[in-house]
Amino acid sequence: MIYFDNSATTKPLPEVLASFQKVSQEYYGNSSSIHRFGMEADKLLRKAHQQAADLLGVKSKEIIFTSGGTEGNNLAIKGIALANQHRGKHIITSEIEHPSVLASCKALESLGFTVTYLPVDQTGVVKVKDVEEAIQKDTVLLSIMHINNELGTIQPIEEIGQLVKDLPTTYFHVDDVQGFGKTKLKLENSGIDLYTISGHKIHGLKGTGLLYVKEGINLFPLFHGGTQQMNYRSGTENLAGAVSFVKAMRLIVEHQKNHQDYLVDLHEQLRKELTVIPEVKINTIEGQAPHILNFSIPGYKPEVILHALEERNIFLSTKSACSSKKSVDSAVLKAINLPRDRTRSALRISLSYQNTAGEIELFSRSLKKVIKKLSQTMG
Structure with missing residues (x-):
């Protein structure tokens, strides 16, 4: 998992x-x-x-x-x-x-x-x-x-x-x-x-x-x-x-004291992996907290992506857990004036010291396969 x-x-x-x-x-x-x-x-x-x-x-x-x-x-x-x-x-x-x-x-x-x-x-x-x-x-x-x-x-x-x-x-x-x-x-x-x-x-x-x-x-x-x-x-x-x-x-x-750069390195790897996926738009700017990365896949419902990844035993979220069951729009992303196709398709990855580089690689490959499969279905 x-x-x-x-x-x-x-x-x-x-x-x-x-x-x-x-x-x-x-x-x-x-x-x-x-x-x-x-x-x-x-x-x-x-x-x-x-x-x-x-x-x-x-x-x-x-x-x-x-x-x-x-x-x-x-x-x-x-x-x-x-x-x-x-x-x-x-x-x-x-x-x-x-x-x-x-x-x-x-x-x-x-x-x-x-x-x-x-x-x-x-x-x-x-x-x-x-x-x-x-x-x-x-x-x-x-x-x-x-x-x-x-x-x-x-x-x-x-x-x-x-x-x-x-x-x-x-x-x-x-x-x-x-x-x-x-x-x-x-x-x-x-x-x-x-x-x-x-x-x-x-x-x-x-x-x-x-x-x-x-x-x-x-x-x-x-x-x-x-x-x-x-x-x-x-x-x-x-x-x-x-x-x-x-x-x-x-x-x-x-x-935090003994592994100062661990989350930073994971975040950088994750950002690189997502950047090369054409359908992905990264919403979190560089240089922010090392454990959170928000991105959108315009044209795809986030819950569909989420559940497709869940079938592969990969778990992330659509937005804050305290509001994820409410409106599909993210109030936070609306506040930074992102277009609606991104506020409605946002996903959040949040890391811990227990996550690994191998997990990020597997997630990236899985996301590409999920997007490809969904695009074929939609086409």
Whole structure:
């Protein structure tokens, strides 16, 4: 099997599964209980907080374990907006954010907030100048993703961070669900106030993730109940999920450090293979995230191509998994003004460190055969 849909979800690593099972079996006490079993669980939870913080270069009290990217984005956006609405009700984001960001902003609009949705240029990148011009006195939040989940474009997070760094009432949230472990982004002294990552995108388990919240920032919680995680996320903590998530974080950081050019080399090979296929139009510009490549085959329905490849045991996607069952048009590709025959025929390949050059070669040969067979049928 060739699995090229890693931006939708990744295969959990054996070490991650083993850590989850061990903690579930041996540390099943409630970390809020005051008996020894509970205290042991609490000690392990604190250790997971510290290890996650060390990997990100932040403080342990700045880590909130969540159920993944969607919860993290919702907590960051709604939490900041509702806690700071006395200061202002203006939010800035981009047109190509993840649905969890866009839907959160839409929900806040129904509560009286105003949202500026910044356009992107033809490469899919937000202009820093547009961000600067959009900031108002009552802007309480700016939310821009690091890596786009469909195109793989890298947003100018460092520049935007420096832009808002000295604005005490405007907080900066970065969705790095697609970037962590593949494209470097430093949190220390970056201007980033909130930062989201997800476990199942880095060979961890579904239902795990974290939100970094810079010290001193106040959030309005989504969940009310107990006092867990500094009152920001009530409910008995998923200790096994947190520990296994940190394991996944550590492993992918090690892969990134020890194999810096691996994904870059795979991406270049993939681009070369696709470039020589006349029917293929590559939508992702060069020099972007190394693990995502978006392309179109105008005149062919993407789901037909996808299922034809699936019959050959090759798996990729038509677009973001969160919106792949909706409209055939890609909103992200429409935002960069691609013609409709390309927005309606787009496919996405998303790689991991587990993919190989041999898989790319086999995929390329298979795609050529699929296109040839379909063209004969259509002819």
